[in-house]
Amino acid sequence: MAAGGFCKLPNGRVVVALNLPGTAPGEAGGVRVLVHAHNRARALTRLRNLGLRAVYLRGNGAPPTPDEITAVLHHPDGLIWRTSPDAAGPPQLWQPIRALLRRHTPAGAGA
Numbered sequence: 001m002a003a004g005g006f007c008k009l010p011n012g013r014v015v016v017a018l019n020l021p022g023t024a025p026g027e028a029g030g031v032r033v034l035v036h037a038h039n040r041a042r043a044l045t046r047l048r049n050l051g052l053r054a055v056y057l058r059g060n061g062a063p064p065t066p067d068e069i070t071a072v073l074h075h076p077d078g079l080i081w082r083t084s085p086d087a088a089g090p091p092q093l094w095q096p097i098r099a100l101l102r103r104h105t106p107a108g109a110g111a
Helices: 040-049 066-073 097-103
Strands: 003-008 014-021 030-037 079-083
Touching: 014 040, 014 066, 030 040, 030 066, 030 097, 066 079, 079 097
Parallel strands: none
Antiparallel strands: 003 014, 014 030, 030 079
């Protein structure tokens, strides 16, 4: 289960932040995913439609920071990620979700 949280914006929409664990064995940390949607259910549905089936939001333990909200609102897709802040090394820049999905696609999956 992923840790995370949400923030309701003045226009009624929400920004959901999730900390997902690393998928590769021995991979340090994980990723932090931000989703901008009409409500929490739609935000999680957007992630599930991308193949992240076991993503649930329980509670509001790690809501998005104001900087994270600004980052996702200024992205055209409204769906971004970067390595978790607790991961080793310097924090990465926010990237579109397509970059994460391409990174973890098996080599023979496209054939």
